[in-house]
Amino acid sequence: MRVFKKFRNYLHPTLISLLIFILLAAGISAFTNYKLGLWEKDIRAGLFDVVSGKKSKLEKALYSRIFYTRGVAAYVSLNPEISQDEFAELAKEYIKNDTVIGTMSLSKDCIITDIYPVEGHEEAIGLNLLEHPERKKIVEKTIETHLTFIAGPVELVEGGTAFISYTPVFDKTTSGQERFWGVTDIVIKQDELLNEADLNTTENGFKYALRGVNGDGYDGDVFWGDPAIFDQNPVTISVDLPIGKWILAAAPVSGWRKYADQDKTMFLVLLFSAIIISILIWLFVNALAKIRRNEKELKAIFASLDSLIIELDSKGKYLKIAAINEVDLILPREELIGKYIHELFDQEEAEYIMQAIKKCLKSKELQIVEYRLVLRGKEKWFSARISYKGHNSIIFNANDITKAKEREKQLQESEQQLKELNASKDKFFSIIAHDLRSPLAGQKGVIDILMAEHDQLDEPTKRDLLKSVQTSANQLYVLLENLLKWVLSQSGGIKPVFSKIDFKSTYGVVFHRFETSARLKDIRLEDNLEEGIDITADEQLTDTVLRNLVSNAIKFTHKGGKVSVQSEVVTRNGRSFCKVSVADTGIGIAPDALARLFVTGNTMFSNGTANEKGSGLGLLLCKEFVEIQGGEIWAESTVDNGSVFSFTLPVAE
Incomplete structure (x- = not known):
C-alpha cells in the first residue's frame, strides 16, 4: 500500500506534465500563426506557476521569522518585568545560527530597552520609536490592529538592507482590559531572506522585481530588481504580509515582442520549451504537495498552543498560568496561583510529576509525562511537556489526550474479546475433534464386535458389551448437552x-x-x-x-x-x-x-x-x-x- 501511494504521488504530476506537453506539441505546427497575445498567454501561464512557487518560498521564509517576534511578544505579555539577561537568553534561543536575522530588540513604551546581540548596536539603546514620524505611524498601526508590521527595507548602519518586523506587546498579567506594553522587533536581512527563498533578479530568461516598501503594495516603491519590469506588462503576484503586501513581478529579459517574431526554427525551440515547461509543472505540483505538508506541520505547531501553559517552581508551586483552554484547569486560574501540586493531585500522581520536574531542573532537558485527572466528574488524561526555564522554575505545557486514551482502551478491550473468541473457537474444535470422536469410535468398535461375532458370544459377554455402549452413549449425551448449552451461552442464545x-x-x-x-x-x-x-x-x-x-x-x-x-x-x-x-x-x-x-x-x-x-x-x-x-x-x-x-x-x- 505504501509503495502504491508513493507511486501515485509521482504518477499524478507525471500525467499532468505529460498531458501539457502533448497539448503544446500538438499546437507547435500552427504556432507561427498565433497572435502575439496567444504567445504571451502561454508564456504568462508558465511564468505565473514559477512566480507562485517563489511567492510560497518567500512567504514561508518570512513568516518563519515573524513567528519569532510573536513568540517573544507572547512571552513578554506574561513576563512584563523581563530582565536583560532573560531577554538575551530568549533571543539567543530563537536566533541561534539563523543568518537571516540581524538583531532582536525590545522597546518598552516604544523606547528600545534591550537588543541582542548588543555588540555593535549599543547606540540603538534608548531610541524612541515614536519620535520618528515613519516609525510612529508603523507603531500606531500595530497597536490598532494587534498585528505584526513588516517595515522597510531600510539601509543598515553596518551595511546592506533589511526589513524590520514590529510586533505589539500587551501586558496580560493584570486583570481587566489588556494594557499596551511596547513592541518587539527583529531585523531581517534582505539579501539573506531572498537567497533563502531562491529569488534571483534574472533566472531562466526572466527578470524579477519586488515593490511595496512598508507593505504598500502597488503604491510602494520598487526595492529589489529592475524597476522597469513594472512598465513591461509583467506577471505579478501578491506576497501577503500580516499588514499590507509586496508585489512580485516577472517579465522576459528580452521583452514580450520577441515571441511575435518567431520563424520555423522556433519549432524546435518551442518543442524543447514544452519539455522544460512540463518538467517545471511536475516540479511545481510536487513542490505544492510539499508546501501543503509543511502547512499541515505549521498548523499542528499552532494547534499545540491550544493547551495549558503553566510556570511551576522546583517545589511544584503554581507561579503563572497562561491557559488557552481554561476548562482543563483543575481549579479557576486565580485559585491555582500559589498552590502546590501535592495539594491538587493524589499522592502517586503528584510524586510522579515532581520527579519529572526535578529531573528537568537537573538535566535541563525536556521531560514528558502523562497523568490522569477527574474534572467535573469526568476522567481526563493529559500529556505534559516539562521544559527548563530557570534554575528554580519550569514551563509545564499540557495537552488533553483523553480521546487517544479512550481509543487505546477500546483497542485493548477489542483485543481481549478477540482472544476470548479464539479461545472459545479452539475449545469448540478440540471437543469436536477429540471428545466427541473418542466415544463414537468406542461405540463403533463394540457394535462391530457384536455384529461380527454375535453368534459366538455368550450372553454375559454380550451384556457387558451392550453395557459399555450404554455407558458411552450416556457420556456422549451429557457431552452433547453441555456442548449445546455452551454454544448457546457463547452466542447469547440463553x-x-x-x-x-x-x-x-x-x-x-x-x-x-x-x-x-x-x-x-x-x-x-x-x-x-x-x-x-x-x-x-x-x-x-x-x-x-x-x-x-x-x-x-x-x-x-x-x-x-x-x-x-x-x-x-x-x-x-x-x-x-x-x-x-x-x-x-x-x-x-x-x-x-x-x-x-x-x-x-x-x-x-x-x-x-x-x-x-x-x-x-x-x-x-x-x-x-x-x-x-x-x-x-x-x-x-x-x-x-x-x-x-x-x-x-x-x-x-
Whole structure:
C-alpha cells in the first residue's frame, strides 16, 4: 500500500506534465500563426506557476521569522518585568545560527530597552520609536490592529538592507482590559531572506522585481530588481504580509515582442520549451504537495498552543498560568496561583510529576509525562511537556489526550474479546475433534464386535458389551448437552427466566439422581441442604450447575469415598445469598490447575478415578450460568484430600 501511494504521488504530476506537453506539441505546427497575445498567454501561464512557487518560498521564509517576534511578544505579555539577561537568553534561543536575522530588540513604551546581540548596536539603546514620524505611524498601526508590521527595507548602519518586523506587546498579567506594553522587533536581512527563498533578479530568461516598501503594495516603491519590469506588462503576484503586501513581478529579459517574431526554427525551440515547461509543472505540483505538508506541520505547531501553559517552581508551586483552554484547569486560574501540586493531585500522581520536574531542573532537558485527572466528574488524561526555564522554575505545557486514551482502551478491550473468541473457537474444535470422536469410535468398535461375532458370544459377554455402549452413549449425551448449552451461552442464545424457587425441594432430587452412579463406585452421598431457603433464579440453569458439580465430584472420587452437598444463607455486600457447596474426598486439584479452572481455553481436565471421560465444558457452563444469575462460583482444593466447589445465588425477597 505504501509503495502504491508513493507511486501515485509521482504518477499524478507525471500525467499532468505529460498531458501539457502533448497539448503544446500538438499546437507547435500552427504556432507561427498565433497572435502575439496567444504567445504571451502561454508564456504568462508558465511564468505565473514559477512566480507562485517563489511567492510560497518567500512567504514561508518570512513568516518563519515573524513567528519569532510573536513568540517573544507572547512571552513578554506574561513576563512584563523581563530582565536583560532573560531577554538575551530568549533571543539567543530563537536566533541561534539563523543568518537571516540581524538583531532582536525590545522597546518598552516604544523606547528600545534591550537588543541582542548588543555588540555593535549599543547606540540603538534608548531610541524612541515614536519620535520618528515613519516609525510612529508603523507603531500606531500595530497597536490598532494587534498585528505584526513588516517595515522597510531600510539601509543598515553596518551595511546592506533589511526589513524590520514590529510586533505589539500587551501586558496580560493584570486583570481587566489588556494594557499596551511596547513592541518587539527583529531585523531581517534582505539579501539573506531572498537567497533563502531562491529569488534571483534574472533566472531562466526572466527578470524579477519586488515593490511595496512598508507593505504598500502597488503604491510602494520598487526595492529589489529592475524597476522597469513594472512598465513591461509583467506577471505579478501578491506576497501577503500580516499588514499590507509586496508585489512580485516577472517579465522576459528580452521583452514580450520577441515571441511575435518567431520563424520555423522556433519549432524546435518551442518543442524543447514544452519539455522544460512540463518538467517545471511536475516540479511545481510536487513542490505544492510539499508546501501543503509543511502547512499541515505549521498548523499542528499552532494547534499545540491550544493547551495549558503553566510556570511551576522546583517545589511544584503554581507561579503563572497562561491557559488557552481554561476548562482543563483543575481549579479557576486565580485559585491555582500559589498552590502546590501535592495539594491538587493524589499522592502517586503528584510524586510522579515532581520527579519529572526535578529531573528537568537537573538535566535541563525536556521531560514528558502523562497523568490522569477527574474534572467535573469526568476522567481526563493529559500529556505534559516539562521544559527548563530557570534554575528554580519550569514551563509545564499540557495537552488533553483523553480521546487517544479512550481509543487505546477500546483497542485493548477489542483485543481481549478477540482472544476470548479464539479461545472459545479452539475449545469448540478440540471437543469436536477429540471428545466427541473418542466415544463414537468406542461405540463403533463394540457394535462391530457384536455384529461380527454375535453368534459366538455368550450372553454375559454380550451384556457387558451392550453395557459399555450404554455407558458411552450416556457420556456422549451429557457431552452433547453441555456442548449445546455452551454454544448457546457463547452466542447469547440463553436468557435466564427468573422465578422464586425453594432450593431443597427443587434440587434435592437432582442430588439423589446420582445415587446409581455413586453406588457403582461405592461412594456415599450426603444431603445437607437446609430447608426453607428460597432463591431467585432460573430453574433449568441452576439444575445444570448443580448436576455438573455433583457429576464431577463423583467422577474424581475414589471408591469408598464421600460426596456431600450443603446450603446456607450468607451475606455479601449487604445482600443475602444462598451459598451451595459440593464437597468430595477425591484426588484434589493442584494449585496451578486450580487457578485456571474457570478460564476459557486454559481449562485443565483429566479422566476420572474410573477413567471417566470429560470435556472440561462443565465448569465453564457452571461459571457462565451462575454469573448471569447474579452469583459467584469458586473452588477450594488440596491434592489427595478432595475439593469443595461453592456457588451463590440471590435469596428471594
